[in-house]
Amino acid sequence: MxxxxxxxxxxxxxxxxxxxxxxxxxxxxxxxxxxxxxxxxxxxxxxxxYGDVFRAQPDKGGTAHGAGEGDEDFERQLALLWWSKAAALDQRNVQPPGDIVGAKARTPKTVKAALRALSMSRFATRLTEPVLFRLLSQLRDYLTDDDTGGQVLARVRDDIGDDxxxxxxxxxxxxxxxxxxxxxxxxxxxxxxxxxxxxxxxxxxxxxxxxxxxxxxxxxxxxxxxxxxxxPYDVVAxxxxxxxxxxxxxxxxxxxxxxxxxxxxxxxxxxxxxxxxxxxxxxxxxxxxxxxxxxxxxx
Structure with missing residues (x-):
């Protein structure tokens, strides 16, 4: 090891x-x-x-998340938090979210707007909206889906050896x-x-x-x-x-x-x-x- x-x-x-x-x-x-x-x-x-755990498996009926799909409150809240932070750090490139931060509706447009803004930031250079959405959805799936989280955690535990x-x-x-x-x-x-x-x-x-x-x-x-x-410009942190x-x-x-x-x-x-x-x-x-x-x- x-x-x-x-x-x-x-x-x-x-x-x-x-x-x-x-x-x-x-x-x-x-x-x-x-x-x-x-x-x-x-x-x-x-x-x-553990990356392949999140890879779509069409032969088993599995599909990968796409931008705007499976939009849950977790993605929305986190996307808005990141958007707000990015706008505060990078005012020249990122427009602030404005009134949308206070909105409560769970809409794909809310997440898409956040991801579009983030894609212009120093944090997300070269990252597209679908990639940013996967960042949100994979984090959510690990924390909230017991099967996914269990598989990922088992992989990592196996690779951290006794030495x-x-x-x-x-x-x-x-x-x-x-x-x-x-x-x-x-x-x-x-x-x-x-x-x-x-x-x-x-x-x-x-x-x-x-x-x-x-x-x-x-x-x-x-x-x-x-x-x-x-x-300091890494909005994930x-x-x-x-x-x-x-x-x-x-x-x-x-x-x-x-x-x-x-x-x-x-x-x-x-x-x-x-x-x-x-x-x-x-x-x-x-x-x-x-x-x-x-x-x-x-x-």
Whole structure:
């Protein structure tokens, strides 16, 4: 099993574990090198792949979601939240949602309008409306469909081995990785890294397993260091800081001494990914990500 496991995000249903692993492993090594740390062997980097769970299976009567189909309140609320954030960050390119934010109707037009606006933002460069809709629907399906969520979680748990020391989750992958670690996957994992994570969005946070208690999320069992990294223009990471949501106060949260003080083992960091704010490769090549991964391998 790999020492470092990357859990990918949404939109990988037409990829595969080996196809994805090559560029991901190279990006991990580059990030560590740019951080000035000892570069791991690329073979130490693995990918927990689940994308094909979301691939349509016509021979079994399955169809993929299309933009505007299956429009539920989850998609509408999240799309409007992202739209509002994108408009606030990128006023030159994204028109604000205006009165539509207060609307209660569940209409495909509402979601389509949000996705159209998002497609013009720095967050969604090169992403089309159908791709953005899949981002919404896959996140919803993982959190609300027990069969889909169960399949995905089982895949990821199987790929986090007994000797895995660092788990990195991107986008939806950060949610899956978090729940897998909370469920006991990877007994040797001490370092958790989240990239462009939606974990702090109330629509997501309140649906987590285990369920948060008194507004505080459970701590991944054996993790002693958690680094959360986001680009300020990445609207998926709508709640940029996770430290206040996953913090000391839970009985299973550990505190790591730092310069004689007891501090939260969760550290929030920012990066600049340019005009592809949510891109996995750009997150991985950032030196702050490389340093977090290296610390997990050398500590």
């Amino acid at each position: 790999a020492s470092v496991v990357i859990v990918h995000g949404i939109g990988r249903q037409f990829s595969g574990p080996e196809l994805l692993r090559g560029p991901v492993a190279d990006a991990v090594c580059d990030g560590v090198k740019l951080a000035g740390e000892p570069v791991p062997d690329a073979q130490e980097v693995g990918v927990a792949f 895995t020391r660092v788990v990195v989750g991107h986008s939806l992958g950060s949610v899956i990785a978090y729940e897998a670690l909370c469920a006991g996957a990877g007994p040797s994992v001490r370092t958790f890294v989240t990239l462009g994570s939606p974990l702090g969005i109330p629509l997501v946070f309140n649906r987590l397993t285990p369920a948060p208690r008194n507004g505080i999320g459970a701590w991944p069992h054996d993790v002693t260091r958690w680094t959360n990294i986001c680009d 709508l709640q940029e800081k996770l430290r206040g949501l996953f913090r000391t106060g839970q009985k299973d949260v550990r505190e790591v001494p730092l310069d004689g003080d007891c501090v939260s083992p969760l550290k929030d960091c920012k990066v600049d990914n340019g005009w592809r704010a949510h891109d996995l490769i750009r997150y991985l090549t950032a030196s702050v990500t490389g340093r977090a991964i290296s610390e997990g391998l050398t500590s």
